[in-house]
Amino acid sequence: MTTTTLKVPPLGDFSRSMAALEYWLRAYRRTWRSSAVTAFVMPLVFLGAFGAGLGSLVDTDRAGGLGDVSYLAFVAPGILAGAAMQSAFSESTWPILSSRKWNGHYHAQAASPLTMPDIVTGHLLFIVFRLTLGAVAFVLIGALFGAFGSAWVVLAVPAAVLTGLAHAAPLIAFAVTRESDTDFSMLVRFVMTPLFLFAGTFFPVSQLPAAVEFLAWLTPLWHGTQLCRGLSMGDAGLLGSVGHLVYLLVWVVGGYALALRSYRKMLLS
Amino acid sequence: MIGRASVPRSTTEGEPDDVTVRKRVPHRTDGGEAARARAHQPETDSDPDVLISARGLTKEFGDFVAVDGIDIDVRRGEAFGFLGPNGAGKSSTMRMIGCVSPLTEGSLTLFGMDPEADGPAIRGRLGVVPQKDLLDEELTVRENLLVYGRYFGLSRSVVAGRADELLRFAQLSDRADSPVEPLSGGMKRRLTIARALINAPEILLLDEPTTGLDPQARHVLWDRLYRLKQQGVTLVLTTHYMDEAEQLCDRLVVMDGGRIVAEGSPRELIERYSSREVVEVRYPDFDLEPHRDQLDLGDLAERVEVLPDRLLIYTHDGDAVSRIVDQSPDRPVSVLVRRSSLEDVFLQLTGRSLAG
Ligand SMILES: Nc1ncnc2c1ncn2[C@@H]1O[C@H](COP(=O)(O)OP(=O)(O)OP(=O)(O)O)[C@@H](O)[C@H]1O
Ligand SMILES: [Mg+2]
Numbered sequence: 371m372t373t374t375t376l377k378v379p380p381l382g383d384f385s386r387s388m389a390a391l392e393y394w395l396r397a398y399r400r401t402w403r404s405s406a407v408t409a410f411v412m413p414l415v416f417l418g419a420f421g422a423g424l425g426s427l428v429d430t431d432r433a434g435g436l437g438d439v440s441y442l443a444f445v446a447p448g449i450l451a452g453a454a455m456q457s458a459f460s461e462s463t464w465p466i467l468s469s470r471k472w473n474g475h476y477h478a479q480a481a482s483p484l485t486m487p488d489i490v491t492g493h494l495l496f497i498v499f500r501l502t503l504g505a506v507a508f509v510l511i512g513a514l515f516g517a518f519g520s521a522w523v524v525l526a527v528p529a530a531v532l533t534g535l536a537h538a539a540p541l542i543a544f545a546v547t548r549e550s551d552t553d554f555s556m557l558v559r560f561v562m563t564p565l566f567l568f569a570g571t572f573f574p575v576s577q578l579p580a581a582v583e584f585l586a587w588l589t590p591l592w593h594g595t596q597l598c599r600g601l602s603m604g605d606a607g608l609l610g611s612v613g614h615l616v617y618l619l620v621w622v623v624g625g626y627a628l629a630l631r632s633y634r635k636m637l638l639s
Numbered sequence: 640m641i642g643r644a645s646v647p648r649s650t651t652e653g654e655p656d657d658v659t660v661r662k663r664v665p666h667r668t669d670g671g672e673a674a675r676a677r678a679h680q681p682e683t684d685s686d687p688d689v690l691i692s693a694r695g696l697t698k699e700f701g702d703f704v705a706v707d708g709i710d711i712d713v714r715r716g717e718a719f720g721f722l723g724p725n726g727a728g729k730s731s732t733m734r735m736i737g738c739v740s741p742l743t744e745g746s747l748t749l750f751g752m753d754p755e756a757d758g759p760a761i762r763g764r765l766g767v768v769p770q771k772d773l774l775d776e777e778l779t780v781r782e783n784l785l786v787y788g789r790y791f792g793l794s795r796s797v798v799a800g801r802a803d804e805l806l807r808f809a810q811l812s813d814r815a816d817s818p819v820e821p822l823s824g825g826m827k828r829r830l831t832i833a834r835a836l837i838n839a840p841e842i843l844l845l846d847e848p849t850t851g852l853d854p855q856a857r858h859v860l861w862d863r864l865y866r867l868k869q870q871g872v873t874l875v876l877t878t879h880y881m882d883e884a885e886q887l888c889d890r891l892v893v894m895d896g897g898r899i900v901a902e903g904s905p906r907e908l909i910e911r912y913s914s915r916e917v918v919e920v921r922y923p924d925f926d927l928e929p930h931r932d933q934l935d936l937g938d939l940a941e942r943v944e945v946l947p948d949r950l951l952i953y954t955h956d957g958d959a960v961s962r963i964v965d966q967s968p969d970r971p972v973s974v975l976v977r978r979s980s981l982e983d984v985f986l987q988l989t990g991r992s993l994a995g
Contacts, residue, residue, distance in 0.1 A: 383759075385792060386759075386790065386792070389789040389790050389792070390790070392786065392789050393775075393786045393789075396778065396782060396785075396786055397775065397777065397778060400777055400778075473773070473774070473775050473776060473777075474771060474773035475773065475775055477739075477769065477771075477773050478769075478773040478774075478787070478834075479790065480739050481737055481739055481762065481765075481767040481769065482762060482763075482787065482790035482791060483758075483759040483760070483762045483763040483790060483791060483792070484759075484790050485758065485759055637739070638739055638740060638741065639700075639740060
């Protein structure tokens with residue numbers, strides 16, 4: 371049981387992680403209706419406003435340096451990735467704090483045979499489930515809008531899920547250490563919203579000043595939007611896509627390791 | 640460590656890696672205990688009836704020592720109690736026993752296994768009723784059980800069957816499909832106990848099972864716990880109610896400031912640390928020292944305690960004392976003769992009242 375900090379974190383016992391996932395699915399039964407409605411209405415609103423509405427302006431004036439591409443085709447995969455990130459923020463903050471402090475279910479789990487890797491993995495699996503529902507709904511609605519030029523868009527679903535997970539893993543590591551939810555609204559205001567606006571969702575980051583563009587490259591969301599965009603437009607380069615994938619995976623693995631550390635600190639004191 | 644070879648399944652454990660579990664000679668000096676402690680390892684190895692064994696168990700939070708080197712052995716089928724006031728270190732001890740809190744120092748084995756290495760295997764054989772219920776209030780009563788049973792690797796059908804059985808045991812069958820939120824405190828407590836029993840544990844850990852409940856709800860709970868004991872479940876509980884300790888515990892330790900200050904059955908403790916009877920005397924005023932000084936009880940009083948609101952006179956003959964007090968010039972408001980209780984033991988041992 372001696373681990374160095376560089377060791378790959380344990381994923382936990384699979385059946386125990388699934389048991390933890392089962393808890394989250396059961397709790398989700400209570401709210402799935404409203405969340406399903408949101409999952410379908412959100413893309414309608416965004417694609418309607420940005421793709422069809424704003425897009426008609428952009429496309430007429432050939433503004434934004436998009437060349438022949440319609441704005442709808444450009445923005446749809448960006449919003450797909452951005453929405454996954456937003457969903458990751460809401461799934462990885464309040465419910466985490468609640469599980470440790472309010473209903474305390476994490477403590478109940480810790481008293482059972484579940485280990486910290488089981489608890490973390492189980493919760494992340496549920497977040498993956500939620501992200502998948504959202505991404506599938508988005509791609510279905512987007513297809514109705516005619517937003518995707520390539521059948522490769524099917525792979526944009528896992529790409530968007532991975533984008534969400536790359537945010538969720540470090541976020542749960544942070545959220546579990548909080549004593550109140552005040553930090554979460556700050557996080558939404560000062561991290562999530564700027565990311566959503568500037569990390570390649572609505573316009574190419576090349577439009578940004580060089581220093582800001584460099585910052586955008588560092589964000590996992592930019593890699594997510596690029597990956598999804600390449601797949602949905604069918605012009606993904608292999609090397610570039612693998613690069614984005616690896617970068618996102620680094621955030622997932624790093625976030626997971628951090629999560630294990632902070633879960634242990636907070637739940638096994 | 641002890642018994643690692645008998646671990647049922649290999650596990651990736653989630654406990655911190657930086658905790659060292661060291662053996663050390665306990666600093667307590669009561670000869671028999673210390674001698675047994677030194678012989679500890681071979682003895683528990685050969686005595687499968689000792690389910691929980693701790694030596695020099697210590698928990699520190701920063702500089703603060705919450706549990707200060709305690710030694711305990713709990714045997715199969717026993718009802719073992721930790722009696723102590725707020726902050727005595729009861730919950731900290733229970734969390735270490737529950738394998739959710741790494742030891743700062745000392746050694747601990749459960750079922751002959753080491754919590755650090757075999758946490759999941761040990762926890763699979765424990766039932767835990769924490770001080771706070773930790774129920775999911777939005778799920779139904781039954782769902783709370785169904786979800787929890789799955790954590791122990793039980794199949795859905797087994798869990799469903801056990802849930803029904805436990806709901807009957809906890810007298811919650813008619814509330815099975817109601818959300819937890821509107822239940823009374825006593826019902827929630829019973830549900831927490833039912834949940835802790837979902838894996839048919841060999842040891843049930845109960846941290847203040849009845850604190851905050853009304854007397855009737857407490858009696859219902861005691862009755863359920865008594866039945867569990869009859870069925871052979873080993874009970875380990877904490878309480879700061881002496882009546883609870885007397886009702887439920889075969890053997891208990893009195894804890895104060897992180898240390899064990901006495902150990903024995905409730906009866907033994909009372910015989911060892913208190914007199915047969917106690918006379919409680921109240922006066923119209925609360926300046927009690929002069930009242931004590933003017934009483935002339937001779938050999939009748941073994942000890943007199945001055946509490947904020949009354950005098951406690953420890954004696955082998957309560958009636959004789961009560962006659963003298965009644966006839967004393969200071970005219971008490973009330974004189975009550977009663978049997979000694981664990982409360983008196985605690986007062987004698989620590990100079991403080993449990994309730995305070
Ligand atoms: N996580 C922690 N960090 C710092 N101090 C702690 C922590 N947990 C407990 N303590 C301190 O350790 C001491 C013992 O606490 P513990 O909860 O074990 O007592 P207790 O006997 O269960 O008391 P109570 O009857 O109030 O439940 C207390 O002074 C408490 O403040
Ligand atoms: Mg406590």
